[in-house]
Amino acid sequence: MKAIVQRVMQASVTVGDEVVSSIGRGLCVLVGISRNDTVKEMEYIVRKILHLRVFEDDQQKRWSKSVVDKQLEILCVSQFTLMCTLKGNKPDYHESMAADQSKVFYEEFLSQLGKAYAPEKIKDGKFGAYMQVHIQNDGPVTIPLESPVTTQKESQKKEADTKGLASASSCDGTT
Structure with missing residues (x-):
């Protein structure tokens, strides 16, 4: 699971001409769900979002309070493109969870955020819709988060890809 956390002065999500959600000062979180994510990854990301200082x-001491400490709002936007891998210049989304499963997982993620914090402070876009996300980034502060399992799997994949390239180059006589 991946999340891009942005500290914002304000943020909103529009679908067509309708504003479906908006917040004032707080966090805007873009959420990517992997096909291998479990409740363990969800709990990790929820904990990190809520306690990120x-x-x-x-x-005015910087980097000392979380969104919970300040009692601010969080706007979450499901974004499967965070799970992208590139095949040349073409994005590949095979690592993203299927839409039907992802919707259930994302709704549970929002529920867990609300239970751990305050449900009325958690806002979101419209799952699966073509959205415009308007963000007034504060700072700018943008923090990428990844669950340890996602990071570990990506490292293993990169290692396997590197070994594959090394094997291919040694087999064809190139160095």
Whole structure:
């Protein structure tokens, strides 16, 4: 599971001409769900989003308060393109969870965020819709998060790809 967390002054999601969700100061989180994600990955990302210290305290000391500490809102947007791998210049989305499963997983993710924080502070876009996300990034502060299992699987895949390239080059006589 991956998330791109942005500290924002305001953010909103529009579908067509309709604003479906908006927040003031807080976090806008783009969420990518892998086909291999489980509740364990979800819990990790929820915990990180809620406790990530990207806000200042009352004395303006930076990096000392979380969204929970400041009682701010979170706008989440499901974004399967975060699970993209490139095949040459073409995006490949085979690592993304299938849409029907992903919708259920994403809804549970939103529910878990609400249970761990405050349901009324959690907003989201419209799953599967063509959306425009309007973000006024604050700082700018943008933090990428990945669950450890996703990171481990990607490292293993890269290692396997590297070994495959090394084998191919040694087989054809090139160095």
